[in-house]
Amino acid sequence: MTKKSRSTSFDIAFRAGVSQATVSRVLRGSPLVNEETRKRVEAVARELNYKVDRRASSLRTQKSGTLALLLFEDPTPDESHINPFFLAMLGSITRACARHGQDLLVSFQQLSEDWHSDYEDSMKADGLILLGYGDYEAYRDKLSALVERGTHFVRWGAVAADQPGVSIGCDNMHGGQLAAQHLLACGRRTIAFVGHASSHYPEFFDRYHGCEAALSEAGLCLDPSLQVDAETSEEAGYAAAVQLLARGRPFDAIFAASDLIAIGAMRALHEAGIRIPHDVSVVGFDDIPMARFSTPPLTTVMQDTTRAGQLLVATLMQLVRDEPAESAMLPAALVVRKSSFTLG
Amino acid sequence: MTKKSRSTSFDIAFRAGVSQATVSRVLRGSPLVNEETRKRVEAVARELNYKVDRRASSLRTQKSGTLALLLFEDPTPDESHINPFFLAMLGSITRACARHGQDLLVSFQQLSEDWHSDYEDSMKADGLILLGYGDYEAYRDKLSALVERGTHFVRWGAVAADQPGVSIGCDNMHGGQLAAQHLLACGRRTIAFVGHASSHYPEFFDRYHGCEAALSEAGLCLDPSLQVDAETSEEAGYAAAVQLLARGRPFDAIFAASDLIAIGAMRALHEAGIRIPHDVSVVGFDDIPMARFSTPPLTTVMQDTTRAGQLLVATLMQLVRDEPAESAMLPAALVVRKSSFTLG
DNA sequence: CTGAAAGCGCTTACAG
DNA sequence: CTGAAAGCGCTTACAG
Incomplete structure (x- = not known):
């Protein structure tokens, strides 16, 4: 175990001959820092391979920079048979998160579980993306509970006027x-x-x-x-x-x-x-x-699915920033192949 | 915005008439707590819908309870065409993480990017699972760098003696x-x-x-x-x-x-x-x-893929606990369908 | 532009 | 069995 212990902002500060607060300012990109100082700190940080501890910064700022994706299917007979459509969505959501500088926590849930609370409640994520098929009637109450608690979430699914929360779906x-x-x-x-x-x-x-x-x-x-x-x-x-x-x-x-x-x-x-x-x-x-x-x-x-992922993430980010956000419906498009059509 | 502010362990302590330290003990399942006290604290916690802030506990214990999955493909022409095999792996890894009580951070990376450091360095994950196709020669140096830094990781891929780090793969x-x-x-x-x-x-x-x-x-x-x-x-x-x-x-x-x-x-x-x-x-x-x-x-x-995901996660957990872990090869099995075989 | 200090919400020796 | 206190590594008013 020769693993060197991780360096902190204090180590950087010491080496750069500044206060720890200044190091933090540099790393956050604060404009209140002298150009010279900034360069010096950046050089040391790079040299020591320093990375901000996201838990600490998150604890302090109360923003995690993380979104959670809850995929549920009920019943889920076999984990290897995840609906390929959701997997495509997962791919595009992942990309969209990256573009927004967000990390993505992924979890498969049973509709029956107490999923509504876990991630946001334990402060691991700023918001939730809900994706899944299943009995909507059973699901609806959970959505209402989420709204009640002020949880930030967007849901992929049917878009209707009387739905709790914000939904993105296909037409x-x-x-x-x-x-x-x-x-x-x-x-x-x-x-x-x-x-x-x-x-x-x-x-x-x-x-x-x-x-x-x-x-x-x-x-x-x-x-x-x-x-x-x-x-x-x-x-x-x-x-x-x-x-x-x-x-x-x-x-x-x-x-x-x-x-x-x-x-x-x-x-x-x-x-x-x-x-x-x-x-x-x-x-x-x-x-x-x-x-x-x-x-x-x-x-x-x-x-x-590409647009869907982007819109899901963009909408959730609005919610996280406490900006108003709206449900939206994406257009559907027919793709003609041979199962429907014969020239003969 | 009627969102009530989140309750902390101090709130629970106050309501239960104990110290905050005791609340923490109860929630961690410490045996050092009187049965009566435990029950009281648990009741209050449930009532206030209290959840431990994982960032704070993680900051304190230096364990995040989170694993990161890095999926890379180089080049990645189109995000919607993720290799279905990896998606199956992702499904089983997700399940396996859940069974181990770990959260899973998912990220799609370019082989060319500086992925080797981000998650563990920023303390968001205790370990990394690497999954992807691409030019191995280009990739090998990055693996060595990971080993060098003492990063905990397992990789899905070819298992060979001279490989840096621990690999799980198919035979x-x-x-x-x-x-x-x-x-x-x-x-x-x-x-x-x-x-x-x-x-x-x-x-x-x-x-x-x-x-x-x-x-x-x-x-x-x-x-x-x-x-x-x-x-x-x-x-x-x-x-x-x-x-x-x-x-x-x-x-x-x-x-x-x-x-x-x-x-x-x-x-x-x-x-x-x-x-x-x-x-x-x-x-x-x-x-x-x-x-x-x-x-x-x-x-x-x-x-x-089911066994692969389980083994990947189990092995990574060993590494995270600083236990020795070994590379392993999973058996391959032939599935005969009609593309190969004709009776005529 | 910079530093000293408080505080985010926990966990865990330490003392009793 | 329980409490007071230190400390995890940051960010950000506050004062200069």
Whole structure:
């Protein structure tokens, strides 16, 4: 253990022949320091490889320079199967934090846990980013509690007027419309919806409503017997499509509430000998990387994760600085691939 | 702004009629506290929703209870395309940290940056987990510097005797052998290797060597003109396979250094009218989620990310506690899917 | 422009 | 079993 003990601002001060306070001023970039002094201190700091102890400065200033990302999924059957969409978000959030000079604490939570308090309460983070699927009704009260406590947080999810706190989300309704309009343009008339469609899953529900709206514009409707519940996983999508097929009602398209569901549903269709897109067109939602590589490649509604991450972090930073911040909806965009469309 | 100001251990002490020191003892679970006193303090703490300020306790104890994960990729063309394998690792590392009661700071770094110092130097983390692909030769010096400074870190990557610091990695050599043995068992004789094969990329190189070893055991060899460089991305795999085909040398199998490369290569083969696995078998490495959904589903060598994450964290914790810790190699396992094997 | 001093919220010897 | 006190390493009024 030859590890040299870390140098402090006092060591720097001693070597540079100034007071510790001056060292602190230099390192904080205070304008109140003489140019000569600044240079001397900086040189010594560099030489001793000095870095400000962030715990101490944070304790003093009451700002941690850290944001926390809470990822939750309920139930979480298997840790290795994190929704790829969230992982993309995580990537962009990480980058956005770096650009804002913030560190990012990441944690996976169960919806059932007492996550609402931990990070901000223990002063490890200035604010929270909430990301996850799950039953919204169960989740809503926790959001209200966060607002109550004055916790700084932004949430990724459905944007609605009556939501506690600030939310950033995709324009799911419009995304649903785009999907349905595209299917109609492909000549499809009988669209099945695979995914939860209730207020417990507001994002899915908005996608469902968007689909419904586009259909009714075309004088058609979304037959409730062609809707099957599914949470977002390949397995759930598979099981739901099997169930859908078992009902024996004809359909010529599936709009899945997420890409994972769509990919699972395609597996079920394939096993049933149904040709995609010849017999049934399939459209997903998210545009996860896998969507390009499914068989056939999946037509889907893209959510812009890069912009989402940036906006999430920028908005949270406003909140942290006690500036007003607003919920916002990001546009959805259709990505056409071969699962929906056939020239023949 | 009705946010009530946070309560401190002094507030608890006052309400519970004890000294602040006693509050601290209770909260730390010290055995030196009378049962009655403990209960009283705990009740008050719960009532005021008190949480220990981790910055203050960390400043005092010199332990942060935080680990940092440094993910680097060089070059990083696009933040949205993080290697799915690393994302799986991130998931399991996050879980493992939670089990160890550690928080996890996540950061994406460029290999070129001065990442080696930031977190531990600024005392925000007790130790570092390094994860990433990139040119190892460039990276090696940084590892040595870390060792020099006494930084606690574990690295995911090739395990070799002469490596600075502690490494956890997959048995890449054996993985390569498994892949080649499988291809041989499928009746293949002329195996192309797609991916870097040099000491700059030790993990890939080990996979290459494993492949070579299995071939030579069968009296065959890995033709150097059937090796094409590629870093791990779908695009690079595609480009490399195009280049391979352009060489005009026949081959009946591709062993790709990663799944992403394999998936890109399959796209190139497909476009060239080559049937998989009929004309050419393809095997990848990693077993990313996408591998199951490629066309055809990709045979690959699985790395156990769950165990990897656990071991990485457990090993780092040993280091943090100044206990001896050792490098370790995790077994690789073949996952057979349709890209390699045909009954016909 | 600079220094002496207080204080951020804890933990832990030390003394009782 | 408990309290008074020092100290972790900073930042920032305050005084000069």
